[in-house]
Amino acid sequence: MSVEGIFAVANSALTAQSQRMTLIAQNLANVDSVNSPEGGPYQRQIAVFEAQQLGAGAGAAVGVKVAQVVKDNAPGAEIFDPSNPFADEQGLVKEPNVNPVFEMVDLMQASRSYQANLSVIQSANTSAMKTLDLLK
Amino acid sequence: MEILRPEQQVMQAALQVQSARAELLAGNVANADTPGYVARDLKFDAALDQVMNSRSQGAPTSSDSVITPENLNFDHNDVDVIQQLAKSSDNSFSYVATLKLYGDSMNRVISATSSS
Numbered sequence: 001m002s003v004e005g006i007f008a009v010a011n012s013a014l015t016a017q018s019q020r021m022t023l024i025a026q027n028l029a030n031v032d033s034v035n036s037p038e039g040g041p042y043q044r045q046i047a048v049f050e051a052q053q054l055g056a057g058a059g060a061a062v063g064v065k066v067a068q069v070v071k072d073n074a075p076g077a078e079i080f081d082p083s084n085p086f087a088d089e090q091g092l093v094k095e096p097n098v099n100p101v102f103e104m105v106d107l108m109q110a111s112r113s114y115q116a117n118l119s120v121i122q123s124a125n126t127s128a129m130k131t132l133d134l135l136k
Numbered sequence: 137m138e139i140l141r142p143e144q145q146v147m148q149a150a151l152q153v154q155s156a157r158a159e160l161l162a163g164n165v166a167n168a169d170t171p172g173y174v175a176r177d178l179k180f181d182a183a184l185d186q187v188m189n190s191r192s193q194g195a196p197t198s199s200d201s202v203i204t205p206e207n208l209n210f211d212h213n214d215v216d217v218i219q220q221l222a223k224s225s226d227n228s229f230s231y232v233a234t235l236k237l238y239g240d241s242m243n244r245v246i247s248a249t250s251s252s
Contacts, residue, residue, distance in 0.1 A: 009163050013166030016166075124228070127158070
């Protein structure tokens, strides 16, 4: 019985989903950041998931990992705010391309996926305990 | 002489298949948000045959016993989390039931061989 295998798979998913939630939190926190260390407005960041073989061999369990974090290059809105130090000659300021509604929906999906993996762990744990009960 | 009775061998193989299936289903739930991932599953009878015939300790893995469903999403991921969780509960129910039968039959062997 590979309870360890199931735990490893679910654990990889919990890690990946928390990384995704961290990025969402970062996007939401920077919803008004008109400047960033690289210059220009903050660009929203997205986690890209990838299936990952845990261990060697054809029958190895398949977990998940965040393969890369990409920046969304879509342009954000421009607002007229001449008093802002980051305004251009016409007084326009480039806003980040973060849409809070979109981020919240993504957050809900991430947290549902997190819960789904928790219930996988719970059910594997129950089975493992029943297996141990054979020794009674 | 075989120490294990035939039905106990079948139950052992069934437990092996069920735990391998639990792992596959866990992988499906884990990859519910992975673009391009296709859900995997075992055909129970084929996998059981494989374990019974090979007598190896390895998990059943042959690709012909892996079913790949067809309803692909827009991100080419076909995992339905609800369905996978339901399959997973169903699988652990079968696992626990097999385990109970196995334990009972082992207890019968033990009480038949104990001296008092």
